[in-house]
Amino acid sequence: MTALQPIPLSERAHDRWLAVALLSFACTSFGVDRLAALDVDFCGEPQQLWGALCWYGRNLDPLFLANPQWLRVMSGISAFVFGPAYLVLAWGIWRGVEAVRWPTIAWAVALLYSMVVHLWMEFFGELPPPRPGLLIAIYLPYAVVPILALWRLRGPHPFTKRI
Template identity: 30%
Template sequence: MDATDLFLAGLQLYFITMNWTVERSYCAAPITEGSDCFLCPETHEFCTAHNPLFLARPEWLRLATCFSAYAFCVGYLVILWAALTDGWAKLRAPILLFIGAKMYALIYYHTMEFTSETPPLGLGAYFGVEGPYLLAGVLVIRKVMAGSLNPLKARRSVVKYSSKRVPKAATQRALEAAIMAPNHFLSEPWRFYTCGPETKAKLCGLNEDKRKAAEAVPEWLIVTLASEHKLTEKLGLEDHAATACAVQNFMLSLASEGIASKWMTGALGAPPEAVLECVGAGRGEKLMGAIWYGYPSKALSEDATAPRRKKGLEGVLTACA
């Protein structure tokens, strides 16, 4: 959970409180000069001056206000859950649907205000009341859309990362994507080792020349091949290919959430046996590589220029009749 998540979680608690106090009072009964419900006198005074249409609202609109007072709480709870669990990607569809409904409600209500015969004289009070909702809407959309990058275009090998840690939920989603890789006979030859501080320190110490660069990487994942077959055999090659596909799935899942990665093999400058020993790999496992990953110092983008392919598509494609 980052600072934005924490801020959004706090806002949702505030919105829920407002739903069950102010808006709930609005739908209790028509607001009159003598209404003594929570903030009703203030609301009546404001609407008399600036929004008489709200006081004269038809029954269907009063019921719509009641609906928002109760049903919108569900939307706030969904956003609260996403903020606390980093579930933005998984809950993207219901969150965007709710934000759309909330924005429509705000626009409809305030259109009545500003098209009345006595519209508000300034925007100060308006933004004082609705500002938190508008700010939350923008931040929530940024959060959910951060996980909507086209991973095939956004993925790049990155070596410079920010210090921001990757949420465990994002790593879990990437690992779940990894094991969905195509796999002949479902042999599941891949093995994954997430690296905590102690293991990471051991890995960084395997090459003193590259220690500084390695220590700047927020997260490490060691991937190994655990195949019953030799790489010189057909099934061994298939297991090797399946594990490579799993690595690609892992990296693409991360890229879809704005998380960069780099597949390291020989560039680690460390014997494969030493890497396997650091993570306690099983006997017979072969190193496929170390995956460095984290939030990049420069955000991923679908528009980033990819390294130019020397052969291009034309140089590797043959159209067979």
């Protein structure tokens, strides 16, 4: 009979990167997405509070500033569901907790689905981005990280090895 032994984090450098990516996603979920879900006017007064987000919307992402209802719903899911989940998933991946495998897979599939919808509306909706290449670069991590997570967690015991 073969036993399973935990793989130490020192031998899972890719998991450190994945956990850091999830923590950075948590920051945008709790910050920008929470405000978008609550329909904050980023270009209203006092503008100095949200100046960078106003600039981003005006120069790169007019859909972000328009903030239609479907985008507010997606932002709310990101802020109030994905945000807390990012913290739990990052902790679980960092610690090598097998129980985060399926929730991480579910998150990755859900995020990829929402990115397809969001990017479709960005590029084929009423408010296309003035700099599409730059906008793709900004959103690219939200497609690449879930794909990498799916690849990383593809086996039944991603944090252990047979001894």
